[in-house]
Every structure is written in C-alpha cells, then in structure tokens.
Amino acid sequence: MSTDHASHVEQALLQAGALIESTVSIHRRRSEGPTPVARTDGASTGKVLRMLISPVRHTVCAMLTEAGDFSDSVVRLLADVPAHVTVRVLCTAEMADSAPVALTAGPDGRCVVRVSRSELRPIVIVDGASALVRAVEGAKGPALVVQDTATVRALELFFASAWTRGRGLADHLQLSPRLRTELVRKILERLRAGHTDETAARELSVSLRTYRRYVAEIMRELDANSRFQAGVRAVEFGLLSE
Structure with missing residues (x-):
C-alpha cells in the first residue's frame, strides 16, 4: 500500500x-x-406547575376558568415570581366575580388581570418556551406539559387573541352586578341581533312589559342613548363577545 x-x-x-x-x-x-409533549396525572399538576414557573425569566401568561386546585396553585405560585417578570392573567367573568381578591394578590401588584367573555382553557405559558394545558379546570384528570416550540407558539397566539378582547379586572368589578347576570346577557344578544321586543320577550319567557323594563335599566346602567349604543358598550365592557 x-x-x-x-x-x-x-x-x-x-x-x-x-x-x-x-x-x-x-x-x-x-x-x-425535554419531551415535546408529556402527560401528567392530576395529582402531580401542582408540582409540575412549580417546576415550570420557578425558573421563569421573562413572562408568565395564564388563563384561568374557575376557582379550583389548578387556579389556586397558579395564583399562589405567581406571588413568588421575581420582580422583573411580566405576569398576565386572563380569567372568566365567573372567576373574577368569585375570587377577585386572590387574582389581585399578585407579586407587588404587578400581575395584570383581564376578564374575558371568550371561551378560555386552563393554560399557563412560561417564557414562550413551555406550557401546561389542563383539559378541564375542576377535573382531577391529567394535564399536558408542552415544550414543543411550534405548539407553545400557537398557545401564545391563542392567549394574545383573547387578551386583546379582555377587559381590566377593576373595570369589570365596577359594573353593576345586575349587568353581569345571564338574563341581561341574553337580552343584550337579542338587542344586538335586532330582535323585536315581542320576539325577544317570547324567547326569554318574560312578559313584554318586563322585557322593556329590563332594556330601560340596561341602557341606564350603560349610560346609552340608544339600543345600538348599548350593544357597542356591552362589547366594550366585556358583557358580550365581539
């Protein structure tokens, strides 16, 4: 060779x-x-949340649907995040009404809370790099830990879209409780749809007189001069989705 x-x-x-x-x-x-997507049993969700949130460096975005173990764990952990971290919490009107003190008890008041009428899912996104997704808030079933970049990005976009339509917690709580009932929401939906008073009253199983009294009260509470303006303000206040 x-x-x-x-x-x-x-x-x-x-x-x-x-x-x-x-x-x-x-x-x-x-x-x-890390595994791109891993399933965790319900009993260990709190531990997984701590593992995800503890090393946070920049942002935590959370969607909370109702009071329960998941939401309680998230709110408790958010109180311990470093001062420089941006914290955003988007919750349902039901949770805002039932647990406003817990939501505002974020780290030094730095937790920005908005209330959404859109359909939400229990989700926590950390630094745009990892997330935990719970199928149902109150369930004891498994949650998904997501560390796949594309999937986390999609969850971020879902959060951002709902966030832009949310209303500040303080503004939500200032609304009269009478405007946050299910009946008022149904009346507002019919006003927006242009239903006649007779049709709307029949669909809601109330008398025409009662329906018109409700409409007058709604317009007064919203400081609206017309039914159209009432519908616009209902969207602005988060009483109706866009």
Whole structure:
C-alpha cells in the first residue's frame, strides 16, 4: 500500500469517526432533552406547575376558568415570581366575580388581570418556551406539559387573541352586578341581533312589559342613548363577545 493511499484511508477513517461521534452526541442531547409533549396525572399538576414557573425569566401568561386546585396553585405560585417578570392573567367573568381578591394578590401588584367573555382553557405559558394545558379546570384528570416550540407558539397566539378582547379586572368589578347576570346577557344578544321586543320577550319567557323594563335599566346602567349604543358598550365592557 502506498504512503498516499494509506494517508487517504486514515483521513477517511478519522472523518467517519468524527461523524459517528457527532451523531451519537446529537442523539444523546435529544434523549436527555425535554419531551415535546408529556402527560401528567392530576395529582402531580401542582408540582409540575412549580417546576415550570420557578425558573421563569421573562413572562408568565395564564388563563384561568374557575376557582379550583389548578387556579389556586397558579395564583399562589405567581406571588413568588421575581420582580422583573411580566405576569398576565386572563380569567372568566365567573372567576373574577368569585375570587377577585386572590387574582389581585399578585407579586407587588404587578400581575395584570383581564376578564374575558371568550371561551378560555386552563393554560399557563412560561417564557414562550413551555406550557401546561389542563383539559378541564375542576377535573382531577391529567394535564399536558408542552415544550414543543411550534405548539407553545400557537398557545401564545391563542392567549394574545383573547387578551386583546379582555377587559381590566377593576373595570369589570365596577359594573353593576345586575349587568353581569345571564338574563341581561341574553337580552343584550337579542338587542344586538335586532330582535323585536315581542320576539325577544317570547324567547326569554318574560312578559313584554318586563322585557322593556329590563332594556330601560340596561341602557341606564350603560349610560346609552340608544339600543345600538348599548350593544357597542356591552362589547366594550366585556358583557358580550365581539
């Protein structure tokens, strides 16, 4: 075998060895890295939340649908995040009405809370890199830990879309309780749809006189001069979705 040929073979073997070493290293890092989506049982959700939120560096975004173990754990953990972290909480009107003190008890008042009439899901997103998704708030079933970049990004977009339509917690709480009832919401929906008083009253199983009294009270509470303006303000106040 010539010297040149031997040198060529040796170089080829060195390159092959380097390629194998690189492949093994990549595989090892992938094996040691986080699973893109992992299922956790309901009993360990609190521990998983702590593992996700504790190392936060920049942002925590949370959707809370109702008072319960999940929401309680999130609110409790948010109180311990560092001062420089931006915290945003989006909750349903039902939760805002039932637990306003807990929601405002964030870290030094830095927790920005908005109330949404949109359909929400119990979700926590940390630094745009990981998330925990609960199928149903009150259930004891499993949750999903998501660390897949594309999926977390999609959850961020879902949160951002609902956040822009939310209303500040203080503004929500200033509304008269009479405007936050289910009957008022149904009346507002019919006003927006342009139903006649007779049709709306029949659909809601109330007398025409009672329906018109409710409409007058709603317009007075919203400081609206017309039914159209009442509908616009109902959306602004988060009483109706856009």
